[in-house]
Structures are given as C-alpha cells and as structure tokens.
Amino acid sequence: MSDNAMDAIVIGAGHNGLACAAYLARGGLKVRVLERRSVIGGAVLTEEFHPGYRNSVFSYLVSLLDRDVMADLELEKHGLTLLHRPGGSLSLLPGDHMYLPRDTQQAQEAIARFSKADAQAYPAFEAMLEDMGELVRGVAKDIPPNFGGGWSDIWRLIQQANAFRRLSPERQIELSELMTMSIGDVLDRWFESDPIKGLYGFEGIIGNYATAYTPGTAYVLLHHVFGEIDGRTGAWAYAKGGMGAITQAMASYCESLGVEILTDAGVAEVVVNNGKTSGVVLEDGRRFSAGIVASNTHPKVLFGQLIDVTHTPPAFQQRIAGYQSESATFRMNVALSELPRFASVDHDERGLAAMQNTIDICPSLAYMNQAYDDAKEQGWANKPVISMCIPTLLDDSLAPQGCHVMSLFCQHFRRHLPDGQSWDEVKEQVADTVIDTVSAYSPNFREAIMGRQINSPLDIERKLNMLGGDIFHGKLSLNQIFSLRPVGGYADHRMPVEGVYLCGSGAHPGGGVSGIPGKNAASVILKDRKRGAI
Ligand SMILES: Cc1cc2nc3c(=O)[nH]c(=O)nc-3n(C[C@H](O)[C@H](O)[C@H](O)COP(=O)(O)OP(=O)(O)OC[C@H]3O[C@@H](n4cnc5c(N)ncnc54)[C@H](O)[C@@H]3O)c2cc1C
Known part of the structure; x- marks a missing residue:
C-alpha cells in the first residue's frame, strides 16, 4: 500500500x-x-433539479x-x-379531505365526520403510539444484545427487559402485538372508518413492499414514530435548504x-x-x-x-x-409555478397550515392493497400510495419567490419489472401515472409543473448502491x-x-x-x- x-x-x-x-x-x-x-x-x-429549484433528492x-x-x-x-411544522396530517380523499391538526379535540371533530366511535378511540391510540415511540427510541439508540456475546450483551438485555417491565401490563401486551402483527389487523381493532385506517396504514408500508395485512408491518409504523422534534414524539421537520x-x-x-x-x-x-x-x-x-x-x-x-x-x-x-432488500419506492420532485389546490382545502390560514404537513393519498387499506396487487402484477401501482411535502411553504431558500417545490414519495413500485422491462424505458410513463393520481385530487397540479426529477427503484439502487432500491439498506x-x-x-x-x-x-x-x-x-x-x- x-x-x-x-x-x-x-x-x-x-x-x-x-x-x-x-x-x-x-x-x-x-x-x-x-x-x-x-x-x-x-x-x-x-440538489438543484430544475434551474432555480432545489429540493431534497431522496x-x-x-x-x-x-x-x-x-x-x-x-x-x-x-x-x-x-424548520418545525405545525404538526398533524392531511389526508386527501375523493372530493374531500381529512385534516388532523395537533389539537386533539379538533382532530376528533375531523374524524367524527367519518365515525364517532373512531373519534373517541383516537386519543387513546395516539397516547399508545407516543408511549411506544419513547420505548422504541431507547431500544433504537442502544447496540442490541448480540447472540453469543459476553456479559455486556447480557447486561444490555437486562436493561432493555427492564424498560419493558416498567410498562404497564396493557402496554406490554400492546407492544408485543405491535412487534408481531400486521398494521391492518391492529387498525381493524381500533377503528372502523377508512380514512383514519388509510392514514395510519401508510406508515406500515413506507419503504416496505407489503400489504396492509402482512405480519410485521405494524413494526414499520413504530419505526416511524420513535423520533422526536422539540420534545414531541413522532413529529417530523424540514431541514432548511x-x-x-x-x-x-x-x-x-x-x-x-x-x-x-x-x-x-x-x-x-x-x-x-x-x-x-x-x-x-x-x-x-x-x-x-x-x-x-x-x-x-x-x-x-x-x-x-x-x-x-x-x-x-x-x-x-x-x-x-x-x-432481503426491496422497498418498492419511487421518488419524484416537481417544480411548481403555483401552489396546488386540493379539493376542499382552502388556501386560507387553516388550509395552508394543513399543507405545511405531510399530504397523503391513501384513502383506505383497500386502496393500499390494490397498489400492492397492481405492482405484483405489472411492476407498479396504477393508483399509488403517495406522500407529498411542500417544503417551500416554510423554506424560502429552495425556489423563486411565489413558486414551490414538492417531494413525492410513492409506493408500490417493484425493483424488478415483469417481461424484461427496464425502469429506464418506463419511468417517464410511470411518473405520468403518479401525476395523474395527484391530479385527480388537485385540478391545477399538472399545469403548475415546470420541471420534474424522477428516481425509480433502479435509479435509487444505481445512484446510492442501495441494493433492491431498498431505502433502509434491507x-x-x-x-x-x-x-x-x-x-x-x-x-x-x-x-x-x-x-x-x-x-x-x-x-x-x-x-x-x-x-x-x-x-x-x-x-x-x-x-x-x-x-x-x-
Ligand atoms: C427515496 C428515499 C426517501 C427517504 N425518505 C426518508 C425520510 O424522509 N426520512 C428519513 O428519516 N429517512 C428517509 N429515507 C431513509 C434514509 O434516507 C436512509 O435509510 C438513510 O439515509 C441511509 O443512510 P446511510 O448513511 O446508512 O446510507 P446511504 O445514505 O445509502 O449512504 C451510503 C453511501 O455509501 C456510498 N457507497 C456505496 N458503495 C460504495 C463503494 N463501493 N465505495 C464508496 N462509497 C460507496 C454511497 O454512494 C452512499 O453515499 C429515505 C430514503 C430514500 C432512498
């Protein structure tokens, strides 16, 4: 050397x-x-993906x-x-939407439009997720006990078992269920209406090629709530720039x-x-x-x-x-000449606050499962599950004044396509499918697009050496x-x-x-x- x-x-x-x-x-x-x-x-x-427009690429x-x-x-x-977001989530529904702000009572009112029972169950479900998020955070931070390890591994096992022991018996059972069940089975126990199940269900298939009823998907939800922003468990923020x-x-x-x-x-x-x-x-x-x-x-x-x-x-x-490695994730950025209008979301103070959060298209678990079935059959979902963010509502460093960028994180798109097709041949056409899907909820979306960046599962694999396009390295x-x-x-x-x-x-x-x-x-x-x- x-x-x-x-x-x-x-x-x-x-x-x-x-x-x-x-x-x-x-x-x-x-x-x-x-x-x-x-x-x-x-x-x-x-990266700058269109002249004058920058955004997070992945x-x-x-x-x-x-x-x-x-x-x-x-x-x-x-x-x-x-950059802290107001919190809460906005779910787009055909001709409608459900916005759950951080304020519990307001969120319950929004859910009650679809089910009074679900509105009642909501605070307890959120409290359960928060407790689980805090416990998982502790476990996530530590090196896990290694099979065949020494006394230090046994000590870590004891410490983690002790954290589990400190939970109430009910929480111990709930955690065991969340670690092993499907997100669909968990949500079916708690809720009866589609919009709220779709909203939480998405969290179980983020970066995860699975149906709502695949065992283990409830853990993927937990993986997404162990973070914290400003002491708020499960909150998400933008990085300026x-x-x-x-x-x-x-x-x-x-x-x-x-x-x-x-x-x-x-x-x-x-x-x-x-x-x-x-x-x-x-x-x-x-x-x-x-x-x-x-x-x-x-x-x-x-x-x-x-x-x-x-x-x-x-x-x-x-x-x-x-x-095993496969996320089935397709990622796009678009440069927008104006803010998209979503059905029944006004561009007033409340509507804009809602749009500063994540905007999801996942109206039901059945919708999620159809996306999976389509991808299994033809390689991609005809109507994908999409999570959108418009960081320019909080960050003026990414686009010219009055213009916007949007991130689109989409499921399900398989790394390997049937019949020998290559992502290099079909990705533009598939990106059009994503835009069609959003346009069904937003009449001005297509017209507002001035430029786009597409990363197919193959692009993710090729650019980052993430095998299988798996966004989690497995x-x-x-x-x-x-x-x-x-x-x-x-x-x-x-x-x-x-x-x-x-x-x-x-x-x-x-x-x-x-x-x-x-x-x-x-x-x-x-x-x-x-x-x-x-
Ligand atoms: C599309 C997408 C969206 C995501 N969204 C989110 C999100 O919003 N929030 C979130 O928390 N997580 C998200 N994730 C997941 C998260 O970004 C990744 O899991 C995480 O960033 C991986 O970090 P890493 O440092 O472990 O690996 P990587 O970021 O993959 O870094 C590995 C590095 O190694 C380099 N490398 C590979 N092979 C070689 C080699 N032979 N020689 C030298 N260098 C090599 C690669 O080029 C790369 O730079 C997303 C991921 C993707 C792909």
Whole structure:
C-alpha cells in the first residue's frame, strides 16, 4: 500500500458514514472517508433539479435524527436549521379531505365526520403510539444484545427487559402485538372508518413492499414514530435548504477534526489477509491502508462486492445471501409555478397550515392493497400510495419567490419489472401515472409543473448502491431487526473479518436519518482499539 496510512477508513459518505467518521475522529483516530459518488450525503442530499429549484433528492423529512448526534457533532453550529411544522396530517380523499391538526379535540371533530366511535378511540391510540415511540427510541439508540456475546450483551438485555417491565401490563401486551402483527389487523381493532385506517396504514408500508395485512408491518409504523422534534414524539421537520444541510453540517464538523473526505473514490475491494483487513483498493486502482475499515454500504455490497464471502463462516454466508432488500419506492420532485389546490382545502390560514404537513393519498387499506396487487402484477401501482411535502411553504431558500417545490414519495413500485422491462424505458410513463393520481385530487397540479426529477427503484439502487432500491439498506422485517440485523451473531457492528465494521443502515436500528448506526459503530471500534483487539 502506497498511501499515507490512516487509522481508519470509512467506505461511503452517507450520513451514517460521516457520523461514524466524526465520532472516530473525536476519539483521536486519523480517518479517511471514501465516497464513490462525486457528492457526499448518500440518501441525505439536496440538489438543484430544475434551474432555480432545489429540493431534497431522496429523504425529505427529519425526525429520527438522534439528539446526541445533533449535539455532539454541533450540527446547528455547522449550519443545520430544523424548520418545525405545525404538526398533524392531511389526508386527501375523493372530493374531500381529512385534516388532523395537533389539537386533539379538533382532530376528533375531523374524524367524527367519518365515525364517532373512531373519534373517541383516537386519543387513546395516539397516547399508545407516543408511549411506544419513547420505548422504541431507547431500544433504537442502544447496540442490541448480540447472540453469543459476553456479559455486556447480557447486561444490555437486562436493561432493555427492564424498560419493558416498567410498562404497564396493557402496554406490554400492546407492544408485543405491535412487534408481531400486521398494521391492518391492529387498525381493524381500533377503528372502523377508512380514512383514519388509510392514514395510519401508510406508515406500515413506507419503504416496505407489503400489504396492509402482512405480519410485521405494524413494526414499520413504530419505526416511524420513535423520533422526536422539540420534545414531541413522532413529529417530523424540514431541514432548511433540504436534507443535504444535515450531511453538509456533518462533513463540516468532520473536516474541523481533520477527517479527509474523498469523493469519486469508489471502493472496489476490502483487502483481507488471514481473516484480517489491511485496507482497501479503489475502482481506479488507488490503494489505501488501515487496520480499521467501517462500511456505510448496504451489507450485501460489503459482503459480495467488496469482500469475497468465502472469507466468512458458512452460516454467515448462508444468512447474508438470504438478507432481503426491496422497498418498492419511487421518488419524484416537481417544480411548481403555483401552489396546488386540493379539493376542499382552502388556501386560507387553516388550509395552508394543513399543507405545511405531510399530504397523503391513501384513502383506505383497500386502496393500499390494490397498489400492492397492481405492482405484483405489472411492476407498479396504477393508483399509488403517495406522500407529498411542500417544503417551500416554510423554506424560502429552495425556489423563486411565489413558486414551490414538492417531494413525492410513492409506493408500490417493484425493483424488478415483469417481461424484461427496464425502469429506464418506463419511468417517464410511470411518473405520468403518479401525476395523474395527484391530479385527480388537485385540478391545477399538472399545469403548475415546470420541471420534474424522477428516481425509480433502479435509479435509487444505481445512484446510492442501495441494493433492491431498498431505502433502509434491507427490509425492516422481524427477522432483520434488533439482534438479527443484519444477521444473527453480528448485530454489534463487528463483521466476521477482523477490523471490518458495519456502520450503515444495514445495522441496528436500520434505515432512516438517525445517525445511530454510525455513532454506535464508532463506539464499538474505539472500545476494540482501547482493549488492543485491533
Ligand atoms: C427515496 C428515499 C426517501 C427517504 N425518505 C426518508 C425520510 O424522509 N426520512 C428519513 O428519516 N429517512 C428517509 N429515507 C431513509 C434514509 O434516507 C436512509 O435509510 C438513510 O439515509 C441511509 O443512510 P446511510 O448513511 O446508512 O446510507 P446511504 O445514505 O445509502 O449512504 C451510503 C453511501 O455509501 C456510498 N457507497 C456505496 N458503495 C460504495 C463503494 N463501493 N465505495 C464508496 N462509497 C460507496 C454511497 O454512494 C452512499 O453515499 C429515505 C430514503 C430514500 C432512498
């Protein structure tokens, strides 16, 4: 190896790679980050997608970002501002809408138009979700107990069991149900009307190719409520200037500690000799040596593309081969000459406050299931489930005055299409389907579009090396979370090659813009180094 050696190499400058690098540098290590793209940020990126119009390209909302990561990495000092939304959610319905503001009584009045019983059940359901969100947050922050681990793993298991014990018996049962049931079965128990079931049901299939009745989808809802903004569990915010502001702030902090970040530096191989790493080889032939390699990549990129799996034990090889990845997510941005009008949502104070939140098209669980069935048959939903955000209602830095940008996050769109079709051939036509779907709720939408950016599942895979276009680096199914992520026996970030660690979303607690896998991987690396294991 011919370079000036560093203590540690981080493969990938996604937000978790940057968080890992930052904590390693805080721990006194010399760190080099190698990113294959010409931009840093991974799925946490802002781009100009139409002249004068910028927006988050992939992820578009913040909630899960760990408070400690924000504080330790001084993200606000390095330029990050979170823009708080009024809260609540707006669900579009054929010729109608349901807006649930933060005020419980007003939300109940909105629900009562569809079902008085559901309006009554709503506060208890929200309270239950809030309690669960707080518990899951604690679990998400910690490294899970590892199978075959030592006393520290047993201690973590006891601590987590103790948090569970502190819940009331009713909450213990509810949590066990939420961890195992489908979102549809949970919602059918609580509610009777379609709009509220559609609203919560969507949370179970975000980035998750599943029906409302697929077991485990209720956990995906929990995964989306463990965050907090300003002490409000489950709230979501915008990053001013788009999500790229988060990774730019992380990179700025890293650089202040002397971390070297190289772009256009795709890693082709992690060098392994006698079960130990000694560095990496880049796609362009450059070599960098280090005894520590932390990988921010999808686990199957690390084991498959960068490291020959034959360097790992047979049981690991078998499990990693079966690791599942598919989100069925299609992501668009549009540049708008004016604000869209949605049926029966006035552009008055109340209507505009509603539109500052997430605007969903998911009127019922049956609608969700039809989207799944269509995708199973032809590769994409004829009427997709869509989550829309208009950040320009709160952020004037993204578009010319009076104009807007909108993010559209859409389900279900399969990574692999039937009959040998390629996303490159059909994505424009499929984007038209998305626009048709929104236009059915918004008469001026199509006319207002001045430019659009499309990221099909193939684009997501190709641009970010997210296999299967999986936005979480692997499904959040029950066999791929907690101590089983990425596979049993390797949940503590230590991979089966000495000196190699997983620091991306393929590690616990999984995908989402949290920074937790990066932070926790760094803590394990620093511990191993302190005890002389690497
Ligand atoms: C369309 C979409 C919408 C989403 N919406 C939200 C949202 O609103 N809120 C939220 O919290 N989460 C959202 N998510 C999920 C979240 O953004 C991701 O789970 C998370 O950002 C992944 O972060 P990461 O750092 O683990 O990995 P990544 O962001 O995937 O970063 C990995 C990095 O490694 C690089 N890399 C890969 N291979 C190599 C190699 N061989 N050599 C060098 N570098 C390599 C990649 O280029 C990339 O930069 C969304 C994701 C997507 C894709």
